[in-house]
Amino acid sequence: MNPLAAAIVQLWPYALAFVVAAAIPRRQGRWERFAIGLSAVLGVAFLRGMWPGAEAPSEPPIEWPHLLNVIVFVPILGAIAVLFLPRQAPRLLKRFSIAVLLVDFVASLWLLGAPMAEGWHFQYIADWLPSFGIRYHVAIDGVSLWLVLLTTLSSPLALYVSFGSIQKRTKELCFSFLLLHGAMLGAFVALDLFLFYLFWELMLVPMILIIGVWGGVEKIKAAYKFFLYTMAGSMLMLAAILYLVWSFKQVEGYYTFDYLALRRLVLPDTAAWLCFAGFAVAFLIKVPMWPFHTWLPDAHVQAPTGGSVILAAVLLKLGTYGYVRFCMGLFEGPAWQAGATLAWVALLGGVIYGALCAWRQADIKRLVAYSSVAHLGFVMLGLFSATRSGIEGALLQMVNHGVSTGALFILVGVIYDRRHTRLASEYGGLAKVMPIYAALFVVFTMASIGVPGTNGFVGEYMIIMSTIVSQALGRWATSQAAVASAGVILAAVYMLSVVQKVFFGPLDNPKNKSLTDVNTREAISLAPLVVLVFIIGFFPKLLLDRMHDSVTSVVARYVDGRLAYQDHRGRADTVLEPLLGGPTEAGYPERPAAPAEPSEAPSVAAIMHIDAANGAGVEGTP
């Protein structure tokens, strides 16, 4: 048939989606229609592209090894380029930064091309410091894939939103966001523990700049708290990393910082627990899990809107990702044994206590911040339950939380920009004046609570189911599932009560009567998130399929590692688990070749001129 007809047959879903979506807004904005239409089109494209059931390709698709390097370093190089752009040209700076982040987003979509079978994909290894055994080793698997995509989606939205409220020092804002974006992506894909630590620390500096320069009243205190809390945790992690590297050297004789090598280590009891504690503290501070959560409300409330969005959407996920990749990957035994206790901490301290704190908040942003603590308590519960559906549910919930809480922060920023107050008591009956805003807020509230049909439901359901059947949680499993379900109800309580206070009820305050509804910028940044809420809510399999193989191998290794730890208990030596081979070991660091010729450096004894045998010392004057 002729090409035009063929094109129409192929493209009709996209055209239909665009037309329907663009017809939704009942007001003038041309760009707004276009953006909503584009989000719908991309959503449909995502659905069609990821729909399972296509015939498996005969050979695995070619994975361009430099893709991850491009994704990580394009923003960092963009940040350096921004330094050279004139600060008197804010439009140029803004467009350049958004362009760089959008290029990064498009590049990251290529990651969806690989079906993420078991093992590492898009792997790139380069020697960096051979004497230390440090390599530049990046790779992606089902666990980190969706987090990388979440990051590349959230950053342009967050930066775009922040341009609405931040007008001064645009150059520093763009620099900070680009550097932060690159560092976060690097942390998600790094498989060398030193490289991971480097990106982990590198994230802190732009984040404190964002909080401290454009933040609220107590921004400096919040910035200090954030930086010092996180850095203290990372220092303990560094101590644990150094101990692991040294232990590996004792057993195998060469230095390596590579995750694939160090995860074979089975340490004696005390050492294993202390190293687990070092890593766990660093990640639990970041999550944040009670009692290390006190930096979060301050940081979120004082940060500007864009900063809060990126903090909630991505930075908190680094803690949970770090836990599943490093704590559960390196220290399976202590993680298993601590699982039940930590799950109680996550439930009572995170889910229940976080929800109760959120319920009492008068400041809406602080409420959403505490709700993050509660949601991530759920995620950690999923990780602690250590079943396949639990970990998949946790990973899915990480993406969900990024989408829904990121959107909630954008929405809080909307009314803060209008009235410069975030107290719920100042508002009331806003649904009458800002109906679109109210609708969006309610949609994301439902997503946050976990109403079926939205993304939150799937994640929470999987996590609670996994808690019931979990072996790691032992005899506490059922009671913990019951408490978690109560947590869901509490989430509904605090979110709906604030929605009622702010949107419904009488429109008493005269200052609220003339508020403008969501403007173009805010609508454009929320549109993709709305689309995602429903796509993930109705078609979670699209995301879960890609995680499946990797999570299966994570769980299998976790069980093996726990058995190895139990076999090893009571012994004081350090052994290595056997190399399994296979795709999960791709990129294993081999022992470096022995130097061919003896080094030119003289031995210590020769330098000291002390040679007892021939007595030819260099004597001074007696």
Add this chain to the structure above:
Amino acid sequence: MNLLFALSPLLAVAGGALLLMLAEALGKPAVAEGINADGLVTDAGAGRAPELAVGSSVVLFCGAIFSLGVWLYGPEKLAGLDAVAPYFIVDRFSLFFSFVVCIGGALATLLGGGYLPEHGIDRTEFFSLVLWATVGAIALSAAGDLLSLFVGLETMSLGVYCMIALRRGSLKASEAALKYFLLGSFAAAVQLFGAGLLYGATGHTDLAGIGKAIRTVGEAGSTVSAPMVLVAMVMSIVGLAFKVGAVPFHMWTPDAYEGAPTPTTTYMAVALKSAAFAILMRVLVLSFGDDRLLSWGTGWPPIVATLAILSMTLGNVVAGRQDSVKRMLAYSSIAHAGYALVGVAAILGSDQAAPSVSFYLLTYTVSTAGAFGALILCGSQGREAVSYEDLAGVGRRHPTAALAFSVFLLSLAGVPPAAGFFGKLYVFTAATEAGLYWLTVLGLLNSAIAAYYYLRVMVYMYMREPVPGAPVAVPMKSSMVNVALIIAAVAVALLGIFPTKALQLAATALP
């Protein structure tokens, strides 16, 4: 000929110093301090600082290049070294430290070339003093005998005492110089007493011979008295710990660093500390390298570890309470001495320990020289940038100066990928290898505490504005300071991203 080549770093700097003194003496006469025709007090200034700074930094860079040259040739291949050994040992260890000291001195002279004319103390003696102090520092790093140790130590210190008091009219500077002079002389006397005891006990003054003699303690027919050796060891450590600035022998550091003109402070912080660490390591490894003295139970490692813990903790905690950035940097250099002492303590169990301390001092030198240089850059005629308020808002008004300062502060704080992080990594890896786990954990926690006060400077620069109406420090325009900062920044970046070569070189430098 070989000997001349081997001694070329020392001779280059000494020869350059002599030529510089000649140039200074035979050139234009300096304008003295006094009251000029308008009745205004004029500071010393003849405008000779730029050319002398260039000259002396060239001399010091030549010294560094010569050290590198002898290193690449291979000091083991040189014959005729026995003529100067053991007073002056030419090996990779002393060459590494003479390189570090020369680079630190070169950066300090470049900074002086910008600072001195700007703040009206354009006295030409500064540059000669730096050169002669560097001669002393090189001699100290290469010392293998108690006598040459003392000579090197005093040569280095006397030059610095005068450099501190350069601003003659300033009470603060005179007080600082006097404090350092008195305490320094006292510490040198203690060190000399220890040296005397060692000579009396062992009959040798050369460090290797002393070490050999100490190994015979406990054998039949040995005349070496163990208690005397132990007392002498403690006294030597005390004397050298003073020079290093370790707690509790640190009392002079904040006052001397704050009262001195900032280029002198830079020189003290980098060159003096590096040379003092070099001789400390040599004394401990050569003289007190006996297995019984190198063990945890009966030797010096616990002493050094205690000094390390006290220095790190006190340095970091008190630095956070300072209002003056210069004093904060002084306390931070005490803390950095603590981190390096962790590496020294690790000598007992790791053969990576001494190289890690050397590499740490290299990264510390470029980072600290850069930090003090950025502080110099932020102030100008009439108002030096000293307190945190002086730096408020610099990030907005002079972003390049603020960026430079931030890079060096992050390097000092140990944030990757700056050089300071690798220095700390290497030291803590060596400490882990030696089994000093708690020392490593304390060191890392102290790094986290230290982040607070380094961050505070960045907070003031980027996130605060100056009080309206308050006098504000304006950054100076000085090409020499810019050059010094660029060199330091490039070094920090290279050592941070590609430290392999430097690590390999440091690994071969064993005391």
